[in-house]
Amino acid sequence: MHVKKGDMVVVISGDDKGKKGKILKAFPKTGKVLVEGVNIVTKHQKPRPGIQQAGIIHEEAPINSSKVMLFCPNCNRGVRYKTEILENGEKIRVCKKCNESLDK
Template sequence: MATNKMHVRKNDMVMITTGKDRGKTGKVQRVFPEKGRLIVENLNVVKRHTRPRAGQGEGGIVEKEAAIQAANVMLVCPGCAKPSRTGKRLLDDGSKARFCKKCNEIVDK
């Protein structure tokens, strides 16, 4: 099975463009390219009711981050600090890097 390419990576700052958390920014914790989803730190929080188990201790209501569609987030450019689309560019040393389409600055370090 081929892996899908994602426009965001782990530790990128992103802004959510749709849903209840629209306009909020956060850091990407985890990426699931095969599903096209990602988890953003402290955003899209859901409540999960858990049962008491022998190994886990007592049950109750646990809050955790849920995955969000990658199409519903935009990368926040570190150069211009605005959410923007990205493109790929071939650098002089032969490697590829993402760049901001607003300020034309390289996003990858």
């Protein structure tokens, strides 16, 4: 998968096109990601004694990872990236437009 937990991404297609958010969870087997504030669904919750109240809650649902693009804070938009290997053998992701590191 081209993105991982903690990455800032921008949605490139669908109802939430243009929204930015951080990846909360990645599901590599299904190819989906859970993005903060994106793909909000309404869920009707039954009460559980001592644990949870009943009601209508709004929460994020997973979207396909192909619908998100890694966000570059330097370019201020979604970008493609390339992988570079440093002298110490560490791999980092680098923006193809501005050649800035996307990994912290």
